[in-house]
Amino acid sequence: MKKKYTYRQLILAERDPFIQRQKISAFNALLQIMALLCFSLVISPITSGAWKLAVVYLGLGTWFLINDLFLNKIKNHILVLFTTLTGAYLILAYQFWIERNMEFGMDAYWLWIIIVPFIANFSGGIFYGNIAALGGWILAVIFMWSPVRDLVQDYGTNMTTFYPIDYLCVMIVASCIQYKMTSYQLFRKEAESELAFRQKERFQRMEEQITIYEENETNIRKLKHDIRHFNRVLRAYLKDGEVGKALEYLDQIAGKLEDVKNTNYCDNKLINGLLTVYVSHAKKSKCDIKVKAIVPELIAIDAIDLTSIIANAIENAAEAIRRVEEEKRYIRVSIIYDAGKLKIEVKNSCFYNTKFNDDGLPQSSKVVKSGIGTKNIKELAEKYGGFASFKQKDDIFVMKAIINC
Numbered sequence: 001m002k003k004k005y006t007y008r009q010l011i012l013a014e015r016d017p018f019i020q021r022q023k024i025s026a027f028n029a030l031l032q033i034m035a036l037l038c039f040s041l042v043i044s045p046i047t048s049g050a051w052k053l054a055v056v057y058l059g060l061g062t063w064f065l066i067n068d069l070f071l072n073k074i075k076n077h078i079l080v081l082f083t084t085l086t087g088a089y090l091i092l093a094y095q096f097w098i099e100r101n102m103e104f105g106m107d108a109y110w111l112w113i114i115i116v117p118f119i120a121n122f123s124g125g126i127f128y129g130n131i132a133a134l135g136g137w138i139l140a141v142i143f144m145w146s147p148v149r150d151l152v153q154d155y156g157t158n159m160t161t162f163y164p165i166d167y168l169c170v171m172i173v174a175s176c177i178q179y180k181m182t183s184y185q186l187f188r189k190e191a192e193s194e195l196a197f198r199q200k201e202r203f204q205r206m207e208e209q210i211t212i213y214e215e216n217e218t219n220i221r222k223l224k225h226d227i228r229h230f231n232r233v234l235r236a237y238l239k240d241g242e243v244g245k246a247l248e249y250l251d252q253i254a255g256k257l258e259d260v261k262n263t264n265y266c267d268n269k270l271i272n273g274l275l276t277v278y279v280s281h282a283k284k285s286k287c288d289i290k291v292k293a294i295v296p297e298l299i300a301i302d303a304i305d306l307t308s309i310i311a312n313a314i315e316n317a318a319e320a321i322r323r324v325e326e327e328k329r330y331i332r333v334s335i336i337y338d339a340g341k342l343k344i345e346v347k348n349s350c351f352y353n354t355k356f357n358d359d360g361l362p363q364s365s366k367v368v369k370s371g372i373g374t375k376n377i378k379e380l381a382e383k384y385g386g387f388a389s390f391k392q393k394d395d396i397f398v399m400k401a402i403i404n405c
Contacts, residue, residue, distance in 0.1 A: 031068035117174035266293035312373035317348035
């Protein structure tokens with residue numbers, strides 16, 4: 001995963017309902033585990049007569065269980081994270097205070113506290129997780145760097161000097177880990193969304209291709225059925241010496257033949273399918289479209305990338321000619337494979353001045369600005385060590401792309 005995300009993007013991504021449901025489910029399980037752990041730890045202090053310690057464990061376990069039930073009810077993991085940790089900090093602060101004269105050390109509790117940033121970041125995300133984890137650092141500062149230190153158990157010079165600093169370092173590490181985890185979740189979600197979109201596009205084109213094939217088959221059947229009648233009419237015209245009427249009648253037959261759409265532009269089946277669909281769309285817009293394609297059956301380029309380049313190029317041209325008068329609409333498509341290079345050129349009539357940004361990409365003239373199509377063409381061409389250019393000369397817009405494959 002090479003894509004980098006800003007913290008703002010990750011914070012917004014963590015608001016996604018799917019990710020929130022995952023965090024709620026994971027936090028539920030974590031609260032239940034912590035509650036069971038605390039309840040199991042009650043046994044040892046009870047058998048040894050350490051009743052105060054048993055009460056603390058029982059209080060922590062009960063608090064975790066209450067927050068688990070609270071989370072199930074309100075489905076807000078951020079709020080429950082803050083209530084859970086705030087309560088836990090207060091219970092532990094009480095424990096540190098009442099046990100200040102204990103003979104055994106309380107270092108183990110501080111080791112538990114130092115894992116709080118990982119739990120907080122995992123449960124609440126980078127932003128809210130770090131805020132919630134700050135409570136552990138404040139607790140450490142109060143008991144180790146403030147005058148309270150002289151009133152509680154002595155944790156040793158190294159502990160009191162470095163623990164708050166170590167805690168901040170742990171917070172940074174936890175944030176970095178959570179950044180990677182959330183980035184991966186966001187990248188995976190975007191990849192899955194793009195894949196779903198591409199698959200949907202592919203199914204739509206397949207349906208359109210099937211429709212075109214069915215229309216062709218129907219038209220061919222009609223022509224086969226009517227060919228005898230055509231021949232009789234032509235023979236009658238020629239027999240009577242009415243050559244002009246015979247030629248006019250032939251033109252009418254040629255018009256019927258145009259209803260049979262070309263579905264074989266080159267040897268590459270994928271490009272054939274794309275051209276069949278998009279040429280059909282262009283003709284429905286009363287556009288004069290001509291295609292030249294010389295591409296072998298197999299070329300070294302990913303099918304999804306090839307689809308995206310050709311589909312975006314022709315769709316952009318089709319979008320532009322809709323704003324042109326019908327008699328002036330035309331598109332010329334050239335797709336040639338030669339010496340390991342796929343050369344794509346799409347020309348279309350364009351009767352408005354196209355504006356280009358600093359990267360040489362045309363700025364979208366739609367009401368809702370996008371420009372994603374041309375950007376995608378350029379990025380995919382560069383992915384294969386090629387390039388893409390976009391130019392307008394007078395009333396002609398030209399897109400060229402060369403791809404090494």
